Amino acid sequence: MNKSNSEQILESFLSEYLDDSVPRKIDATELQTRVIDPQSALRFDAASKAANSGWAALSSAQGARSIASAGSRTIDSVHYARRQKLRTPSFWSKSLYLLSGVAAGALLAFGSWGFLNQEKGTGLIDSKSDVASSELDLKDKNSDVTGNEIANNIVAQATPSPGRSELLSMDSVPFPTNPSNGPLKTKRSTGSDMSNKPAMSGGSVVLSSDQLVSLVDDQMEYMWKLRGVSPTTAIADEQWLQRASLLIIGKPASSEDQSDFLSNSPSTRRQTWLDKATQTEDFYQHWTNKFASAILPKSESTESPESLADRNRFKQWLQSRLQESIPLNEIVSEILVAQGSLQSTASDHSPQSYWWAQVAANDDHSRATNAITSNLLGERGSCIRCHDSTAGDRQDTAKLRNTKDPLVQSSLSRDDYWNLASVVSGISVSGKKGTSNEKSNNTPAVASNQEQQRSSNRSVSYDEDWHTLFYERLDRSLIAANTKLPNGARLTAPSEKRPTSKDAIRKNFEQLASWVTSAPEFDQRQVNWVWESLLGKPLSNRFVIVDSEGLVEKQELLEALGAQFRGSQFSLSKLVKAIALTNAFQLESQSCDPVWYITSTPQELADYQQRQNLFASFPATMDPSFRSLKNVATWFRKSHSSVLGQPVFDPIKLPKSKDSGKSDNVAPEVTPAQTEFIVRSRVLPKGLVAEVEQWLKSSMPWEELVDHAFYLADDAPATKLEQMSARELLNSTRDRRQAIQRILASQLP
Amino acid sequence: MKVDSLDATSRTDYPDWPDAAEFIEKHQTGVWRFLRAIGCDGSLADDLTQETFLSVLRRPIEIVNDAASASYLRRVAYHLLITSKRRSARTVVTSSMEVFEKDWMRWAGEDSGETAIDALTDCFERLTDRAQLALRMRFSEQATREEIATELGITEHGAKNLMQRAKGLLRECVEAKLR
Numbered sequence: 031m032n033k034s035n036s037e038q039i040l041e042s043f044l045s046e047y048l049d050d051s052v053p054r055k056i057d058a059t060e061l062q063t064r065v066i067d068p069q070s071a072l073r074f075d076a077a078s079k080a081a082n083s084g085w086a087a088l089s090s091a092q093g094a095r096s097i098a099s100a101g102s103r104t105i106d107s108v109h110y111a112r113r114q115k116l117r118t119p120s121f122w123s124k125s126l127y128l129l130s131g132v133a134a135g136a137l138l139a140f141g142s143w144g145f146l147n148q149e150k151g152t153g154l155i156d157s158k159s160d161v162a163s164s165e166l167d168l169k170d171k172n173s174d175v176t177g178n179e180i181a182n183n184i185v186a187q188a189t190p191s192p193g194r195s196e197l198l199s200m201d202s203v204p205f206p207t208n209p210s211n212g213p214l215k216t217k218r219s220t221g222s223d224m225s226n227k228p229a230m231s232g233g234s235v236v237l238s239s240d241q242l243v244s245l246v247d248d249q250m251e252y253m254w255k256l257r258g259v260s261p262t263t264a265i266a267d268e269q270w271l272q273r274a275s276l277l278i279i280g281k282p283a284s285s286e287d288q289s290d291f292l293s294n295s296p297s298t299r300r301q302t303w304l305d306k307a308t309q310t311e312d313f314y315q316h317w318t319n320k321f322a323s324a325i326l327p328k329s330e331s332t333e334s335p336e337s338l339a340d341r342n343r344f345k346q347w348l349q350s351r352l353q354e355s356i357p358l359n360e361i362v363s364e365i366l367v368a369q370g371s372l373q374s375t376a377s378d379h380s381p382q383s384y385w386w387a388q389v390a391a392n393d394d395h396s397r398a399t400n401a402i403t404s405n406l407l408g409e410r411g412s413c414i415r416c417h418d419s420t421a422g423d424r425q426d427t428a429k430l431r432n433t434k435d436p437l438v439q440s441s442l443s444r445d446d447y448w449n450l451a452s453v454v455s456g457i458s459v460s461g462k463k464g465t466s467n468e469k470s471n472n473t474p475a476v477a478s479n480q481e482q483q484r485s486s487n488r489s490v491s492y493d494e495d496w497h498t499l500f501y502e503r504l505d506r507s508l509i510a511a512n513t514k515l516p517n518g519a520r521l522t523a524p525s526e527k528r529p530t531s532k533d534a535i536r537k538n539f540e541q542l543a544s545w546v547t548s549a550p551e552f553d554q555r556q557v558n559w560v561w562e563s564l565l566g567k568p569l570s571n572r573f574v575i576v577d578s579e580g581l582v583e584k585q586e587l588l589e590a591l592g593a594q595f596r597g598s599q600f601s602l603s604k605l606v607k608a609i610a611l612t613n614a615f616q617l618e619s620q621s622c623d624p625v626w627y628i629t630s631t632p633q634e635l636a637d638y639q640q641r642q643n644l645f646a647s648f649p650a651t652m653d654p655s656f657r658s659l660k661n662v663a664t665w666f667r668k669s670h671s672s673v674l675g676q677p678v679f680d681p682i683k684l685p686k687s688k689d690s691g692k693s694d695n696v697a698p699e700v701t702p703a704q705t706e707f708i709v710r711s712r713v714l715p716k717g718l719v720a721e722v723e724q725w726l727k728s729s730m731p732w733e734e735l736v737d738h739a740f741y742l743a744d745d746a747p748a749t750k751l752e753q754m755s756a757r758e759l760l761n762s763t764r765d766r767r768q769a770i771q772r773i774l775a776s777q778l779p
Numbered sequence: 780m781k782v783d784s785l786d787a788t789s790r791t792d793y794p795d796w797p798d799a800a801e802f803i804e805k806h807q808t809g810v811w812r813f814l815r816a817i818g819c820d821g822s823l824a825d826d827l828t829q830e831t832f833l834s835v836l837r838r839p840i841e842i843v844n845d846a847a848s849a850s851y852l853r854r855v856a857y858h859l860l861i862t863s864k865r866r867s868a869r870t871v872v873t874s875s876m877e878v879f880e881k882d883w884m885r886w887a888g889e890d891s892g893e894t895a896i897d898a899l900t901d902c903f904e905r906l907t908d909r910a911q912l913a914l915r916m917r918f919s920e921q922a923t924r925e926e927i928a929t930e931l932g933i934t935e936h937g938a939k940n941l942m943q944r945a946k947g948l949l950r951e952c953v954e955a956k957l958r
Contacts (some may be wrong), residue, residue, distance in 0.1 A: 035882035040950050041918070042816040043892065043899050048919040053811035054825040058800040061833055394878050502885070508958055731850035747877070 034393065236597035242608040245590060250614050253583040254646050259637075261646040262618035267292065270300060273648075274610050277564050279307050280316035304610055308603035317563075317602055318349040324559035325362070325405050326388055327397065328746055336486040340372045344384035357600035358556055359547035362406060366543035367536065369457070371489040383490040387459050390490075395499070399451040403442065406546055408555035412741040414447045415501075441551065442516055445509075448501040452511035453521060453542055456535040458493035461486060492536060494529035513538070515545045553592030556600065561591075564609050566649030579643040619648040718742075722771055732760060739774040803832050805845065806852050809891030813853050813883060819860065827863065831856040849891070853880065886957065895953060902952035910945035917942060 045051070237245060254261055265273070271291050275283035283291070294302050307313055322345050351361045370380025372387060389401040396415065403411030442450075499511040513523040519541055522534040546552055558568040569591070570584040591605075598604050609615055620638055641647040721742070725735055736756040737747040748756065760769045810831055814824040834855055857876055886895050903911065909931055916922035916930065928938040 035879050036886065036950055036954070037946065038818075038879075039816045039882060039886045039895075040899075040946060040953065042812065043886075043896055044903075044914065044946075044949070045918045046812065046815065047896060047899055047903065048915055049821075050919075051821050053807055053828060056803050056807055056829050056832060058803055061799070061803075061829070061836060392878065396878070502881075508885075729844055729846055731847045733850070733854065 237594055239604060239608055239611075242591075242594060242604070243611045245594075246587065246608065246612045246614065249583060249587045249590075250612070250645060253580050253644055256583070257580065257640070257644065259640060259644055259646045261613070262620055262641070262648070264613070264616045265618055265648075267296065267299065270616055271303065273615075274300075274303070275307070278304070278316070278606060278610060279310060279312040280319075281312060300611060301607075304607045308607060313603070314349050314353050317606070318345050318352060320559065320563045321352070321358075322348055324555075325365075325401075326385065327401050327405065334486070340381075340384050340387070340486055340488070343372075343374060343381040347381040352602065358602070359552065359596075359600055362552075363543040363547050366546060367539045369490045369492060369536075372461075372486055373489075376489075378489075380490070383488075386457055386490045387486075387488045390454065390457050390459050391488075393455075393458065395451050395455040398454045398457070399447060402450065402454065402542075402546060403447065406555060407549060407551040408558055409442055409551065410741075411447065412746065414442050414444055415451075417444065445511075446516035448499065448509070448511040449514050450516065450542075451501070452499040452513045452523075453515065453538055455499050456493055456496050456524070456530070456538055457490060458496075459488060459490055461488035492532045492539075494532060494535070496524045496530065496535075498524055515541060517545055519545070550589070550592055553596045554588050557588060557591045557595050557605065560602070560605055561609060564606070564615060565645060579640065614645040615648070617646070617648045718774060719771070722767065722774060725770065726767060732757065732766065735766070735770050736773060739770060742774065799836060802848075806849055806891070807832070808893075809849050809887065810852050810856050812887060812892045814856050814860065816883065816887075817857065817860065817879065823860075823863070827856055827859050830859050834859065846888070850880070853883070886953075895957060898953045898956035899949065902949050902956070905952065906945055906948065910941060910948075913938060913942050914945055 253259075268288060271283045271288060275281065275287065291299055291303050322341075348361065351364075365382045365385045368380050368382040368386060370376070370378040370383050372381070372383060373379060385401075386398070390398040399415070400411035403409040403414070500508050501511055502508055512520070514520040521538040521541060522530060524530055554570075558570065561569040570581065570588040595601075595605055620641060638647075642649055725738055730738070733748075733753055733756075736753055740746060740748040740752065756769070756773055759773065760766065763769045763772075807828060811824050811828045814827050815821070819827060831852055835852065854876075886892065903914075906914070913927050913931060916927050917924075922930075924935050924938050927942075928935045931938060931941070933941070
């Protein structure tokens with residue numbers, strides 16, 4: 031086990047105390063001489079030349095010159111002067127004048143779209159809450175059922191209907207017998223009151239494939255009608271084949287595939303193709319990759335070759351389990367109780383331990399808990415570890431989240447999170463990612479063998495010497511976590527006096543696995559990532575600030591599909607086939623090229639966004655050409671780097687070196703992350719503006735603010751590069767409010 | 780420049796050194812201790828502390844409060860350490876800054892570790908003489924485990940256990956006091 035941070039800090043303090051060492055006094059005057067670099071005058075000349083020639087045409091350089099001539103001779107002052115001049119209104123007006131009409135249109139479109147979104151976002155939340163509250167009033171009269179109720183009904187129905195080959199016997203029904211005592215606290219069902227409201231379960235049994243397709247189609251149609259959205263037209267068979275082939279088996283259809291496909295009867299050709307495709311090696315390989323991405327946390331840095339080899343072995347193991355038709359819940363259970371070495375030649379080799387090795391590395395049990403809550407259960411682990419929506423310690427957040435809608439509330443409290451973290455801290459990862467013990471022992475004949483033999487020397491084991499976990503509340507009080515699961519099951523807790531037996535810890539992890547994989551949220555999370563793989567984004571985000579449109583209907587559908595997925599023994603092929611045959615999957619993708627963005631009206635942009643939110647057009651994010659605003663940004667930058675690129679983006683980052691070989695009128699470089707911050711920026715919805723105000727009132731350091739913006743949008747903190755870019759943005763704007771709003775806006779889906 | 784109130788009108792002025800000196804005095808110990816805690820020896824910590832302030836004074840920051848400034852300075856110091864380690868082709872001592880930062884805040888958050896050092900002084904006195912001697916030899920005289928074992932008349936393994944237990948007790952004691 032690595033030396034803990036506390037131990038490291040203690041030792042440094044001990045060393046300071048015993049060694050009687052003190053920091054060397056810093057001479058402020060000496061620093062002064064170093065800050066005012068004697069070389070700065072030379073750099074100033076170069077920088078001012080660039081400023082005057084490169085930017086004079088676009089803006090008023092008066093401010094720059096006057097500030098520069100005032101006597102400042104540091105490079106910073108020139109940077110500042112240029113930033114100042116670029117922030118003046120005259121810059122934008124003159125820039126826009128010089129820009130082509132196309133670029134000007136784009137700017138206006140972005141702005142207007144943002145404004146429109148703001149208006150629209152508020153209205154939709156209100157209308158949704160109206161729908162939700164009216165639904166609650168009518169709940170007793172409504173015969174609709176949710177996923178949990180389906181589960182109850184299935185258990186209650188002792189006799190399966192005859193003639194349905196896919197019905198499960200009572201013994202094999204994997205639903206919890208009493209969902210109200212289930213792993214997570216069950217949520218109240220909401221829906222919308224419409225006479226043509228589809229019955230979500232289609233009864234109380236596991237549905238056939240056709241019925242599953244109808245279930246989705248009916249709910250989608252209902253959602254579109256409710257909001258007056260007209261879906262795009264359906265695509266032809268050839269297009270469908272290309273789309274399905276890419277998204278289901280991970281490669282484009284060949285001409286042979288196409289002719290085979292078209293030789294079948296039009297009414298059955300899609301089903302026939304799906305039946306065949308979902309049995310292929312490509313299918314399993316493709317979905318193994320998807321599944322691995324869904325359950326593993328995002329990697330911030332490039333993995334070492336050894337770690338990649340571990341990952342490949344993990345994927346091979348996953349694929350073999352999927353091909354053996356092992357249900358996903360069992361696979362996840364095996365992962366959660368796994369321990370052993372990642373070395374392929376070790377006697378206790380366990381490829382599935384890779385998951386723990388990745389999520390619990392460096393004894394970062396918070397990351398591991400996030401992986402369980404977010405990647406396996408679809409909860410917002412990064413939020414609930416600090417904020418307790420169930421305890422209402424943030425009234426402001428409760429308001430923002432529209433408390434009338436219970437769907438946005440997390441099922442887990444902050445204490446649940448940390449109790450879970452306490453359980454998770456019983457695991458320990460030893461060894462390093464990038465080192466291999468086998469390298470020196472094995473001298474393979476060819477490189478490929480060496481690759482195969484490669485592995486890190488990491489090992490996952492239960493930590494007999496684990497300790498009580500403490501966590502801090504927002505009021506800074508320190509609390510000791512209880513080692514128990516959110517369903518109340520108390521487990522073996524760490525003892526400060528004697529080691530805990532490995533068997534006892536193993537039992538803890540077995541209970542953890544059982545709790546996780548029997549949760550309805552687990553089923554929904556699985557459906558969500560499958561849906562996202564096929565339709566570009568999760569069916570339901572469950573986070574009203576970010577994804578409010580149609581949340582009630584989408585969540586309802588998700589619950590039903592989750593229950594059906596469990597009922598069908600987590601049959602991936604059945605779910606994939608069903609989604610591929612739905613209307614939503616077969617819709618035309620709406621044009622998303624830059625020219626359209628530029629020439630469309632704000633209303634068209636708003637309609638476009640609404641269709642995307644409600645799956646009323648095939649998402650542009652799945653279109654390989656111009657996926658999103660980010661792509662548009664890249665397109666602009668590539669096409670107009672010397673003239674249009676910079677003014678369209680925010681001229682933040684100035685060239686560091688004048689010796690880059692570029693001419694003076696070449697636009698300064700903008701890092702990709704910054705480009706994204708800027709170009710995707712739009713006006714924030716009111717709810718988010720208020721949220722940002724709350725953040726600013728707190729004493730959070732800047733980095734934490736940035737992390738909050740990223741957590742809100744993506745449930746993951748900012749990467750180091752993003753943090754650096756955010757810092758640069760702050761330094762340029764010199765306005766925390768403005769900078770954090772832009773960053774948040776840029777990260778919204 | 781006031782380090783904490785840089786704005787458009789004051790930006791062209793050179794640093795107002797009395798304020799900068801005050802800023803340095805307020806945060807120097809915290810940055811230095813932090814660098815020591817993440818693995819720097821005294822000399823490197825001195826150098827990097829100076830570089831940290833130099834870097835911040837060259838590119839001033841907007842300061843909200845002392846805690847935020849201290850946090851920012853630690854970040855800068857950490858990045859300077861990484862750069863320094865990269866230059867000398869050595870690995871970075873701590874890999875998870877976020878986790879470390881939390882532990883640091885718990886130990887030394889509010890007052891750059893003054894309370895923790897006071898608590899440590901008190902707790903250290905409560906250790907047995909043998910444990911105190913072992914730790915003094917280890918941290919003050921940089922004695923090897925073998926030398927400590929010889930001095931105390933125990934095996935090397937015994938010396939290791941003795942120091943581990945002593946450090947464990949110290950940690951518990953200090954943490955209890957900090958709570």
